[in-house]
Amino acid sequence: AQRVTQPEKLLSVFKGAPVELKCNYSYSGSPELFWYVQYSRQRLQLLLRHISRESIKGFTADLNKGETSFHLKKPFAQEEDSAMYYCALSPLNGNKLVFGAGTILRVKS
Amino acid sequence: NAGVTQTPKFQVLKTGQSMTLQCAQDMNHEYMSWYRQDPGMGLRLIHYSVGAGITDQGEVPNGYNVSRSTTEDFPLRLLSAAPSQTSVYFCASSTRQGNTEAFFGQGTRLTVV
Numbered sequence: 415a416q417r418v419t420q421p422e423k424l425l426s427v428f429k430g431a432p433v434e435l436k437c438n439y440s441y442s443g444s445p446e447l448f449w450y451v452q453y454s455r456q457r458l459q460l461l462l463r464h465i466s467r468e469s470i471k472g473f474t475a476d477l478n479k480g481e482t483s484f485h486l487k488k489p490f491a492q493e494e495d496s497a498m499y500y501c502a503l504s505p506l507n508g509n510k511l512v513f514g515a516g517t518i519l520r521v522k523s
Numbered sequence: 524n525a526g527v528t529q530t531p532k533f534q535v536l537k538t539g540q541s542m543t544l545q546c547a548q549d550m551n552h553e554y555m556s557w558y559r560q561d562p563g564m565g566l567r568l569i570h571y572s573v574g575a576g577i578t579d580q581g582e583v584p585n586g587y588n589v590s591r592s593t594t595e596d597f598p599l600r601l602l603s604a605a606p607s608q609t610s611v612y613f614c615a616s617s618t619r620q621g622n623t624e625a626f627f628g629q630g631t632r633l634t635v636v
Contacts, residue, residue, distance in 0.1 A: 423563065450625075457527075458566075458613065458627040500565060509554045509573070509617055510581070511625060513565040 416441050418501050420514035427491050428522050435486040435517050437475075437501030445503040447484040448511070449475055452498040461486075461499070471495070491521045525549050529614050529628035536604040536635045544599040544631050546614030552626070553619035555597040559583065559610040560630070566613065572597055573619060604635045 417440045427433055439445065447464040462470045464477045464484065475486045484501060501514040530545045548555065556571035558581075568581030572591040586608060588600040597616075601608060614628040 418565075420565075457629045458615075460624045463624075509619065509623075509625075510556070510568060510571060511566075511615075513558075513567070515563055515565040 416445070416503065416505075416512045418503055418512055418514035420499075420501055420517050422517045423515070424518045424520065426520045426522060429493055430490050433486075433488045433491045433495070433519065433521075435499050435501075435519065437484045437486065437514060439482050439484065439501075439503050441482075441503060441505075444506050446506055446508075447475070447477055448502045448504070449473070449484075449486050450500045450502055450513075452500070454497070458500070491519075493521045493523055495519060496521045527614055527616050527626050527628040529612075529631050531631060532629065534631060534633050536601070536633065538604060538606060538635060540604050542601050542604065544601075544612055544614075544633075546597045546599065546628060547595050548597075548614075548616040548626070549595065550616060550626065551594060552616035553594070555591065555614065555616045556581070556625075557587070557589065557597070557599045558613045558615065559608075560613060561610050569599065569612075601633075604633075606635045609633060609635045 419438045449461040451461040452458045473488045500516045502511045527548045553574045557569040558566040560566050567583045570589040572578045612631045615625045617623050617625045
């Protein structure tokens with residue numbers, strides 16, 4: 415069964431502190447992993463995906479196949495990072511996205 | 524740059540009423556899908572379509588119907604609304620090529636009383 419687990423409903427950090435949003439997955443094959451973000455009053459949008467291996471807005475995510483994790487990290491949080499973050503997977507070469515429950519990130523000044 | 528457009532943005536229904544949530548995209552995407560977003564449960568796939576005339580069920584299809592007569596439109600029909608269908612509904616589209624970015628509509632907040 416495909417499943418994405420985000421253990422934290424809410425993560426609250428101070429501005430300038432490091433951020434790590436956890437994501438674990440279960441999937442029988444080799445999935446593609448994504449992070450989507452929803453800022454206040456905006457639509458859900460792609461933040462980054464594993465296959466691109468890029469850093470967006472200072473965020474990175476490393477796929478650890480041994481631990482089946484795809485944690486999202488940023489060394490120094492900014493107030494504008496406050497948003498809902500969803501981890502998602504899709505089968506390799508597939509389109510169907512399976513989402514985690516989401517984590518609200520609050521960056522305090 | 525319209526992208527994915529959903530209407531209406533807000534809707535209140537009485538139990539037993541039916542309605543259609545509209546979704547249109549102007550990016551010529553083959554793949555379209557409907558999700559519902561509930562607190563603590565993330566987004567769950569209701570129905571999806573890989574092209575005009577082709578639809579299939581997702582994780583939570585009961586109580587919903589879809590059709591795909593054109594590439595652009597993918598309406599979601601609630602046959603007989605129930606309070607359990609109170610949710611925020613998102614439509615998304617992407618190219619059929621795997622692992623590409625999904626583009627989302629702004630969402631429809633539905634309340635069933």
